[in-house]
Amino acid sequence: MQRSRGCSARVPVTLAIAISMLAGCGNKKEAAGPPPPQVSVVTLKTEQLTLDTQLPGRTTAFRIAEVRPQVDGIILRRLFKEGSDVTQGQQLYQIDASTYEATYKSARATLESARLLAERYGRLVGDEAVSKQQYDEARAAWLQAQAAVDRAEINLRYTRVLAPISGRIGRSNVTEGALVTNGQATALSVVQQLDPIYVDVTQASSSLLRLRRELANGALQSAGTNAAQVSLVLEDGTRYPETGRLEFSEVAVDQGTGSVTLRAVFPNPRHELLPGMFVHARLSEGVKTDALLVPQQGVTRDLKGQATALVVNARDEVELRQIRTERAVGDKWLVSDGLGAGDRVIVEGLQFVRPGAKVRVAQAGSGAGAPVAGASAPSAPSAAKR
Structure with a gap:
């Protein structure tokens, strides 16, 4: 009897231990938690x-020439269409030439008279009919008359105002009937050569120093033939189809902005680029190997x-x-x-x-x-x- 009671007492204890162990296993599973994210x-x-760098800049005409009068007179005719292309030597204006023609003819007559006198004195000086001094003065007058003819011819030629360069001409600042004078402040018009065209960009002097330092210590390698090539992005974000080349770097730093001006030149056969346009130029700095x-x-x-x-x-x-x-x-x-x-x-x-x-x-x-x-x-x- 006592033995069976002892066995009966041990059964609940064993069950309790088993239940505790099962509960512990369940808690361990719950403690494992979610996987790492x-x-x-x-x-x-x-x-x-x-490595490329993009720099702001503006376009500038390759050549700019102001059309100015070199003699005084009234504009009789304007012989070009504003905004058109002109060629070097093409006549643009005609100034009234009547007074210059008269001056030229008078100078020619004076020249002929001086020539005849000098030749006559040349024959007489050998016979001592005139003095050597008289002959020298006559010959000097002949040379002066020749110079006067040349000057009158030049002034007559200047009545035809010609294009100094080939390019596109802007608006005319004078009309037919206007009086123009040599040395006046206002140009008659302006001719600009647009093909090729310059692009002037600015680069901070600190960036230029950094680039030179990296090239010197080997952090960057030269881009070779691509170093001088420049591409262009226009104001509307489109890429300009032509590739330009770097011409030169300014020799001084602008004290006001702390920047250096770089100039590139671009082909402009279709005249898409006009002077004064704001653009972005992309230049190759160098090659970073690592x-x-x-x-x-x-x-x-x-x-x-x-x-x-x-x-x-x-x-x-x-x-x-x-x-x-x-x-x-x-x-x-x-x-x-x-x-x-x-x-x-x-x-x-x-x-x-x-x-x-x-x-x-x-x-x-x-x-x-x-x-x-x-x-x-x-x-x-x-x-x-x-």
Whole structure:
């Protein structure tokens, strides 16, 4: 009897222990929690990159010539169409030439008289009929008369106002019947050569110094034949079809703006570019052989404006890196410090993680469930739970 009572007493105790063990196992399963969040990463690698810089500028005519009168008189005719193309030597205006024609004829008559007198004295001086001094004076008068004829002929020729260069002529500042004078302040018109055409751009002197320093220390390599090539973006955002070349760099820095002027020349056969247009010129700075490009979506900035990126280390833990960005290249940042080749930068899922957190890694663009090399697989219980 006592033995059976002892056995009966042990049964409840055994059941209680078993129930406690089962409850403990259940609590452990519940404590396992959800799996680490999944993020998409981009594995960085270096590449060769040609660096360009875009600078603002304005177009300038290749040659500019003001049309000015060189004699006084009344404009009788305007012989060109405003806004048309003219060629060098083409007559543009006709100034009243009547007084200049009379002066020319008078000078010719004076010349003939002086010539005859000098020749007569030349014959007489040998017979000592006239003095040597008289002969010399007659000969000098002959030469002066010849100069007067030349001057009168030049003034007569100047009554035909000609185009000084070939190009496109603007509006006329005078009308027929207007009195013009030699040396007047207002030009009759202006002729500008538009093909080719200059583009003057400005670059900060600090940028120029940085570029020269990087080329000198090997951080950048020369772009070779492409270094002198320039492309153009117009005001409406379209790309100009012709390629220009860099002509020269100004020898002095503008004290007011701290910038240096660069001049490029572009073919302009269709006269699409007009003087004074605002444009953007794209110039090749050099070639960076070990460029590191990071997608812009993987770069954020803290409250101080410092650029940062979240990186997954070899233990699949998130690290915060402070980085230095040089410039935007398309939809990426060119990074010069803080990251290296092989780093895995998080580009998707940034809002779900924090530094030190464990994550599951997928390569960006490879599908949500495709882990990258080196990424740990989920634990068996987590897989079973999914």
